[in-house]
Amino acid sequence: MSPKNEKDIDDPQKVKLGRPSNAEIMPDAGKIHLDPAQPWGRGLMKDVRSTLFTHFKEEMTNFNQRTVAVSLLMFITVIAPTLTFGAIYGSSTEFHIGAVETIIATAWTGVFSSLFSGMPMCIVGSTGPVLIMTSVIYDLSKDIGVPFPQFYAWVSVCWMFVYTTVTAFFDLTRYVKLATRFTDDIFALLIVSIFILNAVGSPFRPVGLLRYFDPAKIVHVELKEEVGAPEEYSYVKTALLSILIGFAMTGTIFAVRSLKTCPFLCSQKVRDSFHDFAVTIAVIVWSSVKHLGFPSIETEQLKVPDAFEPTTYACCTANCTTYWPDDCPDATAPFGTRSWFAKMLDLDGHENAIFIAAGPAILSFLLFYLDNGITWHLIYSPQNNLKHGDSYNWDLFLNGLCNLINGILGLPWLVASTVPCMVHINKLAEKDMDGKVLNVQETRLTYLFSHLLVGLSLLFLPAMKQIPMPVLLGVFLFMGLSSLGGIDFWKRVLMFFQQPSLYAKTPATKYMKASRIHMYTVMQIIFFCGVFVVQNIKAIAIAFPFMTLMCIPGRLWLLPKFFEGWELMLLDGEAEEIEEWIEKKERIVNELGMEEEEDKDGV
Numbered sequence: 055m056s057p058k059n060e061k062d063i064d065d066p067q068k069v070k071l072g073r074p075s076n077a078e079i080m081p082d083a084g085k086i087h088l089d090p091a092q093p094w095g096r097g098l099m100k101d102v103r104s105t106l107f108t109h110f111k112e113e114m115t116n117f118n119q120r121t122v123a124v125s126l127l128m129f130i131t132v133i134a135p136t137l138t139f140g141a142i143y144g145s146s147t148e149f150h151i152g153a154v155e156t157i158i159a160t161a162w163t164g165v166f167s168s169l170f171s172g173m174p175m176c177i178v179g180s181t182g183p184v185l186i187m188t189s190v191i192y193d194l195s196k197d198i199g200v201p202f203p204q205f206y207a208w209v210s211v212c213w214m215f216v217y218t219t220v221t222a223f224f225d226l227t228r229y230v231k232l233a234t235r236f237t238d239d240i241f242a243l244l245i246v247s248i249f250i251l252n253a254v255g256s257p258f259r260p261v262g263l264l265r266y267f268d269p270a271k272i273v274h275v276e277l278k279e280e281v282g283a284p285e286e287y288s289y290v291k292t293a294l295l296s297i298l299i300g301f302a303m304t305g306t307i308f309a310v311r312s313l314k315t316c317p318f319l320c321s322q323k324v325r326d327s328f329h330d331f332a333v334t335i336a337v338i339v340w341s342s343v344k345h346l347g348f349p350s351i352e353t354e355q356l357k358v359p360d361a362f363e364p365t366t367y368a369c370c371t372a373n374c375t376t377y378w379p380d381d382c383p384d385a386t387a388p389f390g391t392r393s394w395f396a397k398m399l400d401l402d403g404h405e406n407a408i409f410i411a412a413g414p415a416i417l418s419f420l421l422f423y424l425d426n427g428i429t430w431h432l433i434y435s436p437q438n439n440l441k442h443g444d445s446y447n448w449d450l451f452l453n454g455l456c457n458l459i460n461g462i463l464g465l466p467w468l469v470a471s472t473v474p475c476m477v478h479i480n481k482l483a484e485k486d487m488d489g490k491v492l493n494v495q496e497t498r499l500t501y502l503f504s505h506l507l508v509g510l511s512l513l514f515l516p517a518m519k520q521i522p523m524p525v526l527l528g529v530f531l532f533m534g535l536s537s538l539g540g541i542d543f544w545k546r547v548l549m550f551f552q553q554p555s556l557y558a559k560t561p562a563t564k565y566m567k568a569s570r571i572h573m574y575t576v577m578q579i580i581f582f583c584g585v586f587v588v589q590n591i592k593a594i595a596i597a598f599p600f601m602t603l604m605c606i607p608g609r610l611w612l613l614p615k616f617f618e619g620w621e622l623m624l625l626d627g628e629a630e631e632i633e634e635w636i637e638k639k640e641r642i643v644n645e646l647g648m649e650e651e652e653d654k655d656g657v
Contacts, residue, residue: 084618093217097228106445114499116496117499119326120482127506133157137153150202157509165547168502175494175501181469183425186467201397241602250531256289274287299524314326333529341413356518366379482500546572566625583607
C-alpha cells in the first residue's frame with residue numbers, strides 16, 4: 055500500500071475546509087501507460103510518414119554557422135572512440151575486425167542513417183556491450199569449428215535482422231517507452247561516468263590521463279621503442295605533459311565557450327563563432343603546443359591504421375582461416391587480403407551452424423533493442439523539446455538492415471551511442487539560464503557532414519596521427535562534464551551537499567519534503583550502482599543492458615510502494631502532466647484562500 059502523510063489524513067483544519075490531498079488532485083498522477091499497439095506495419099509506416107516524409111526537406115536545408123561547428127565537433131567526438139573500438143575489436147577477434155572496418159562501418163552507416171532515419175538527432179556508433187557480444191560470437195565460432203566471418207554473417211542475416219524486422223512490424227518497440235526519467239537518468243549518468251572515468255583515469259581499465267603515471271602502461275613501452283634510445287625516455291615527463299595538455303584542453307574549451315556571454319570581442323556574432331568552434335580551436339591550439347613547444351617529449355598519438363585495407367591482411371590461403379606468417383611459416387609471402395564479402399556457404403561442413411546462430415542472434419537483438427531504445431527514449435524525451443517526432447519502429451528496422459550489411463562485409467555492428475547523441479542535441483539546443491531547452495535545431499546536416507568526414511579520414515590517416523591522445527582525452531572529459539548539467543539525477547545528488555533554502559526551484563522542491571526527494575535519489579543511486587558494477591565486471595558485463603532493463607519494472611512496481619503517485623509524477627513525470635497538476639493545485643489553493651507554503655511538506 056502506498057504510504058500516506060499523516061497531515062494528509064488527520065489535519066482537522068484541512069478536513070473542515072474540504073481541501074483535497076495532493077494525491078486526490080490527480081488520482082492517476084505518476085502512472086505509466088502503454089501506447090496503443092499499431093501492429094502489422096501500421097506503426098512502422100506511421101513513423102515514416104510523420105518524420106522522414108514530413109520534415110526531410112527542412113532538416114536538409116537548415117544550414118547555418120552552427121551546422122559547421124557542430125559537424126566538426128561531432129567528427130572529433132565520433133572518430134576517437136571509433137579508432138579506440140577498432141583497436142579493441144582487433145585484439146578481441148584476432149583482427150577479423152579492426153580499425154579500418156570500424157571506420158568504414160561508422161562512416162557509411164552514419165551517412166545512410168542521416169539520410170533515411172526518422173530520428174536524425176541520434177548518432178550511431180560502436181558500444182561496449184555490442185563489442186562484448188561480438189567477442190562471444192567469435193569464441194563460439196571457434197568452438198564449433200566455423201570460420202568467424204561466415205558465422206557472424208549468418209547471425210546478422212538469417213536471424214538478427216529477422217528479429218528486428220518482426221519487432222518493428224508488430225510495434226513491439228512501444229514497450230521501451232515504459233521507461234521514465236528514472237531509467238533515462240540512470241543510463242545517462244552511467245554513460246557520462248564512463249566518459250569521465252576513461253578521460254581522467256579509470257580504476258577498471260588502463261586508460262585515462264592519470265594512468266600515464268603507471269610505468270607499466272603499454273604506451274610507455276611503445277614510446278621507448280620509437281625514441282630509439284630507451285635510456286633517454288622519461289615516463290614521468292610524458293605523464294606530466296599528457297596531464298597538462300588533457301586538463302588544459304578541457305579548460306580551454308569551457309573558457310572559449312564562455313566568451314558567448316562575456317562583454318569582450320567586437321560583436322555578438324564573433325562571440326557566437328568562438329563559442330561554436332571552441333572544440334576545434336582547442337584541438338588546434340593544444341596539438342600545436344605539443345609539437346612546437348615540447349617536440350622532444352614523447353606523448354601517445356592517436357592510433358590509426360597505415361593503409362586502407364582489410365585488417366586481416368595476411369592470409370595463408372584463399373579462405374583466410376589461417377594467417378601468415380604464424381600459421382604458415384614456410385610461405386614466403388601471404389596469399390592476400392580477405393574478401394570483403396563473407397562466403398556464407400563455406401561452413402567447413404558445419405551446416406548446422408546456420409541454426410546455432412539463432413541463439414547468439416537473440417542476445418544480439420536484445421542488445422540492439424535496449425541500447426537503441428533507451429538512448430532514443432533519453433534523447434527524444436519531452437524535456438528536450440524536439441518537435442519532429444520519434445520513429446522507434448522505422449529506426450529499429452533500419453538499424454537491423456544496416457547491421458545485416460555490416461555482418462556480410464565483416465564490419466562491426468553499430469547502435470545508437472548515448473554520449474555522442476547527448477553531445478549532439480546539447481550543442482544544437484538553445485537553453486535558458488536554468489538549463490531548460492527552449493528549442494533545438496533539428497537537422498540531418500550535422501550527422502551527414504560529420505560522418506562524411508569520418509569516411510574521408512581514410513584518405514588522411516597519416517595526418518590524423520599528429521593529434522596527441524591527451525587532446526582527445528580532454529575532449530572526452532569536456533563531453534562528460536558538459537553533459538552532467540542536463541541530468542536531473544546528478545542535480546539531485548548535489549542536493550545532498552547544498553543548503554536547503556538554496557535548492558533550485560523545481561516543482562519537486564516546491565511541493566515535496568526534502569527528505570522524500572533524498573529518499574527517491576537514494577533508491578536511484580542503488581539502481582545505478584547495480585548497473586555500474588555489472589558494467590565494469592568483465593565476466594558479467596554482457597548482462598549490462600539487462601540490468602538497465604530492470605530499472606523499468608523497478609520504477610513501475612517497486613517505487614509506487616514507497617511514494618505517492620503525485621510524488622513520482624513531480625520527480626520523473628512529463629512536463630505537461632506536472633503543469634496540469636500544479637495548475638489544479640494552485641486553483642484549489644486560491645479558491646480556499648490558503649497559503650501554498652503550508653503544503654510544502656508533501657501534503
